[in-house]
Amino acid sequence: MEAQVPGATLRLVFVLLFFFPALIPFFPAEAAPTLVTTLPGFDGDLPFRLETGYVTVDEENGAELFYYFIESDGDPRRDPVVLWLTGGDRCSVLSGLFFEIGPLKFIIEPYDQNGTVPRLQYHPYSWTKVASILFVDSPVGAGFSFSRNPNGYDVGDVSSSLQLKTFITKWFTEHPDYLANPFYVGGDSLGGKLVPFLAQKISEDIEAGSSPVINLKGYLVGNPATGESIDGESRVPFLHGMGIISDQLYETINEHCQAGKYLTPKNMLCAQAMEKFDILYDEISHPHVLYKKCFYVSPRPNSATIERKILKEEAGVLKSPPPRPPMDCQNYGNYLSYFWANNNITRETLGIRKGTKDEWVRCHDGDLPYSSDIMSSIKYHRNMTTRGYRALVYSGDHDAVIPFLGTQSWVRSLNFPIVDEWRAWHLDGQSAGFTVTYTNNLTFATIKGGGHTAPEYQPERCLSMFSRWIYGGPL
Structure with a gap:
């Protein structure tokens, strides 16, 4: 009779294997990066230069951030270099690479989980057309980043940003050929919360004369x-x-809810109105109000999947597959990413160290400790722009997660004088969105038809916006 393993024991084993990589074999720090010329699922050689690797950002705990560096299609020795941070709850930066601004995307087609990898195709509206992009799995625990000591996973807004500063310092030290290139920090959604703080910390190092001197713009x-x-x-x-929502509900909310306190009602009438609001809000697709409402493709580990993780040893087999959305859902590609990133050939090609990650997940959804200790990033936007650094703040105008109205409001609250009045910006003779430019080189722009995030829904418009701005031209 087969021995039964108690559920509590299984959970303990899972915690030890997944969260305590200190128990796995020692890995040499700062190993040489991997030059990737082909990728599983892509037909032929890659039409761009891709380098992957790890950078140690916490020596005490052995925490390392994994990165994908893709050179510009133009002139890599002169074109800007952009550090990119993706959003979500400890989400892998592959989301940014495959679904937003990178040069590859999944072919949306039926997938039968037969051991093959989902197919990839070239993305013609990649931002790597005009800039080199450094995609980083951050914070520790996101994507293929890992820590040998479990304490290394306990980070927050501030500590993970400082680790990224360490990452940048080390990466440029090992890649001095790019030091003269204009450098920008970029990110979206929750990643965008960290960007101005990180940029300020890099600028402080520059002012202090720290080496290497990064050409932050x-x-x-x-x-x-x-x-x-x-x-x-x-x-x-x-x-x-x-x-x-109706006029009546909107008026009720404004009458009974304190301005700026909608989400934390202080009285019964406000609470009742917001309950009605939440019901209506739940009827739509939050990332894009015009798209089909689909469930979130990022499963949390649970007792059922834990048992499969421990007992199923076939290398390269996805042990806790996400739910399959309909193919006409915008996030079907998210589903495919699990089968691509957890394939053994993919991991070997990317140079993923064996034993560092039991299973790649797109987002962690709160199963690792994290402190939201930057209560507001707005002051860092002010600090950076008043120091003379350029800034672009953009929003998809159909995003109901972080609506453009809120972003536009805090940008206005900076009280910078306007130098280019609100106007349309164009692509192929048609309005592609609307924009306003302030003193201190701050530009705000909307992307017509964009969602959360904008490049996922309007890649051509976003590339046009980015390429014009990154080279200092008007939108």
Whole structure:
């Protein structure tokens, strides 16, 4: 009779294997990066230069961040270099690479989980057309980043940003050929909350004369979180303007809820109104109000999948597959990413160290410790722009997660004089969005038809916006 393993024991083994990589074999620090010329699922050689590798950012705990560096299609020795941080709850930066601004994307087609990898195709609207991009799995625990000691996973906004500063310092030290290139920090959604803080810390090192001297020129954030209540509060006027909540409900909320306190009702009438609001809000696709509402493709480990993780040893087999969304869902590619990133050939090709990650997940959804200790990033936007650094803040105008109304509001609250009045910006003779430019080189722009995040829904418009801005031209 087969011995039964108690559930509590299984959970303990899972914790030891997944969260305590100190128990796995020792890995040499700062190993040489991997030059990747082909990728599983892509037909032929890659039409761009891809380097992957690890950088140690916490010596005490052995925490290492994994990165993908893709050179510009133009002139890599002169074109800007952009550090890119993706959003979500400890989400892998592969989301940014495959679904937003990178040169590859999944072919959306039926997938039968037969051991093959989902197919990839070239993305013609990649931002690597005009810049080299350093995609980083951050914070520790995201994507293929890992820590040997479990204490290394206990980070937050501030500590993970400082680790990224360490990452940048070490990466440029090992890649001095790029030091003269204009450098920008970029990110979207929750990643956008960290960008101005990180940029400020890099600028402080520059002012202190730290080596290497990085050629920081500015930063950009898309559909960015700030940590302020305005991120969520702006959903109320946004949904009213989009015809999702009624005039009557909008008026009731404004009458009985304290301005700026919609999400934390202080009285019964406000609470009842917000309950009605939440019901209506749940009827739509939050990332893009015009798209089909689909479930979130990022499963949490649970007792059922834990048992499969421990007992199923076939290398390269996905042990806790995410739920399969319909193919006409925008996030079907998210589903495919699990089968691609957990394939043994993929891991070997990317140079993933064996034993560092039992299973790649797109986002961790709160199963690792994290402190949201930057309560507001707005002051860092002010600090950076008043120091003379360039800034681009952009929003998809159909995003109901962090609506453009809230972003536009805090940008205005900086009280910078306007140098280029609100106007349309164009692509192929048609308006592609609207923009306003302030003193201190701060530009705010909307992307018509964009969602959360904008490049996923409007890649051509976003590439046009980015390429114009990164080279200092008007939108």
